[in-house]
Amino acid sequence: MDAERGLLDLTEYRHRKQMIAEEQTRAVYESAKEFCRHEPNIREIVRAKMIFTKRFAPVESDSLTEDVFSEWLLFDYKTIKGTTLFFQFLQTQALSPSQKTLGAVMMTLPWxxxxxxxxxxxxxxxxxxxxxxxxxxxxxxxxxxxxxxxxxxxxxxxxxxxxxxxxxxxxxxxxxxxxxxxxxxxxxxxxxxxxxxxxxxxxxxxxxx
Structure with a gap:
């Protein structure tokens, strides 16, 4: 019984940790999206649009293209400084150590x-x-x-x-x-x-x- 209870306790503990990690992931992502909406200047956005259109979307833009561009801009576009906006977000915002660790993982993820x-x-x-x-x-x-x-x-x-x-x-x-x-x-x-x-x-x- 003790072993069974211990297994149940471990399962519940891992479930709670998963829920906490999900909330942290959502929080970091939403904060990064907000950063991306306000931080880049017009010159940077125009440059990003030109690169994206030339590489991926030469036809007229639609809602799908805009959604893909928005995510690409945050995670994959290399700015004039040579870094991604998500990296700049991690470097400049007040985040907890666990959020920074999570952000470092998020930064490397491809589609x-x-x-x-x-x-x-x-x-x-x-x-x-x-x-x-x-x-x-x-x-x-x-x-x-x-x-x-x-x-x-x-x-x-x-x-x-x-x-x-x-x-x-x-x-x-x-x-x-x-x-x-x-x-x-x-x-x-x-x-x-x-x-x-x-x-x-x-x-x-x-x-x-």
Whole structure:
């Protein structure tokens, strides 16, 4: 009985830690988004728009493009200073040590394509790229549908991974094969990692019909 109670206590403890980590993740993300709305000057925004349009969205902008740009601007765009806005947020804002550690993880996350195998509050998905593929349990988005492919940023927490920001459904089931071919052409021969490839190239595939 003592062992069983100890196991139950550990499960409850991990659940509480997961809930705390999720709240911290939400808080850091929302604060960073607010920072991104007010901190960059007009020159920086114009520069970012020009780079984004040239690389990823040469056609007329729509709501999807604006959503992707907003997230890319925060996490992936390199400013005139050579850093991301999210990095500037971590360096200049008053954050707790645990929030800074969490932010350091968030800063490195690319959009990854995943296939949803089970939809609920406890979504089961399989990453579709990379050398170490295993099932992930996701929380933070209740709109994922079974047997569909989505691009997500996943924050590893305690018991589950947390979906950071919006998710974007793949426009075609063939998109993963296209990504693998592109990776082989541009990155693999130079020793580049999947995460580096996704960090640089994912917006193009998200915006592909």
């Amino acid at each position: 990854e394509p995943v296939s949803v195998e089970h939809e609920s509050d406890d979504t089961l998905c399989m990453p579709l790229l990379g050398d170490h593929r295993e099932w992930s349990r996701l929380r933070g988005n209740t709109y994922l549908k079974k047997d569909r492919i989505y691009f997500v940023r996943k924050v590893p927490l305690v018991t589950h991974e947390w979906i950071l920001g919006p998710v974007f459904e793949a426009g075609s089931p063939d998109i993963v094969d296209t990504m693998k071919m592109r990776y082989g052409q541009r990155y693999q021969e130079n020793g580049g990692l999947w995460r580096a490839f996704l960090k640089e190239e994912a917006p193009e595939f998200i915006l592909t019909d």
